[in-house]
Amino acid sequence: MIVHPTRPASDGGSPISRHRVAVHGRWVDIWVTAADCSSLSVAGSRLAERLAADVLGVARSSLRVAPLAPSGRPVVVCAASAGDCGISISHLRPRLADAPSSGRGLVAVAACRGAQVGIDLVVPAEVSTASLSRFLATTRTGTDADARDAVRLWAAKEAAYKAAALDEAFRPRRIVVERVSASGFRWSVDGRYHAVHGAGIFVAEEGHILAVAVADHIPSLSHGAPPRP
Numbered sequence: 705m706i707v708h709p710t711r712p713a714s715d716g717g718s719p720i721s722r723h724r725v726a727v728h729g730r731w732v733d734i735w736v737t738a739a740d741c742s743s744l745s746v747a748g749s750r751l752a753e754r755l756a757a758d759v760l761g762v763a764r765s766s767l768r769v770a771p772l773a774p775s776g777r778p779v780v781v782c783a784a785s786a787g788d789c790g791i792s793i794s795h796l797r798p799r800l801a802d803a804p805s806s807g808r809g810l811v812a813v814a815a816c817r818g819a820q821v822g823i824d825l826v827v828p829a830e831v832s833t834a835s836l837s838r839f840l841a842t843t844r845t846g847t848d849a850d851a852r853d854a855v856r857l858w859a860a861k862e863a864a865y866k867a868a869a870l871d872e873a874f875r876p877r878r879i880v881v882e883r884v885s886a887s888g889f890r891w892s893v894d895g896r897y898h899a900v901h902g903a904g905i906f907v908a909e910e911g912h913i914l915a916v917a918v919a920d921h922i923p924s925l926s927h928g929a930p931p932r933p
Contacts, residue, residue: 727918728903730819733759736812736909741797744809748793752813756780756789759815775871790821792866812914820919822866824859827912828852857881859915860904864891867917868900891917
C-alpha cells in the first residue's frame, strides 16, 4: 500500500485535499472537500465528475455521474455508456451541537479505473457505539482501542458494500472484513447471485478516517443464473 502526500487544490471554491493510493495493485484517487450541508449531494456528484474526468483524461463536459437504480449508487456515464471508471461518494454532516444544518460538511469521492470502488468517511468520536454493537456482532467497546477498531471495521464494511456494487440492501452482518489493521483489510460480500471480494485501506484525513475498498474482478455471470440460497 502506498499513500502519496496530500496536496491541496482549488478552482476558486473550497480547497480540495487529494490522495492517490495503491489498493490491491490498482491506483485509487481520492478527493475531499468542504461543502454546504444544504447541497452535499450535488457537491458530491460535481466533485465526482471532476475526479472521473481527471482519471479518464477527458473533458468534464463529456461525462456525468448519475445514480443507478435501484440502489442509487453513482456510476460514470461517458458518451452515453458506462465509463471505465469506478466511482464512489461519501458525505459527512457536522453534529448539530457543533454547527447548524446550514453549516459546512465534507464530501469525499474515490475513483478507480477498471474496478469498482467504495469509500466511507467517518469521524471516530461521532460514531455511536450503540449502533456499532447493534450491527457488528463481534464489537467490543470496553477500551479506546476497541472503539477505534470497531469504527474502522464499520467504515470498512460501508466501503466494501459500495465496492461490491450488488444493488442490494445494506446488511452489515453479511459483509465479512478480515485481517483488519491500522492500514488495510480484506473483505467479502455474499450477494444474492454471487459473492464479491476485494481489498481496502484506511487513510487519515485531518481527524477523519477514510475507508477505501476495491473489488476484485468478477467473472461474467451466466444468463438466467438462479439466486444464491
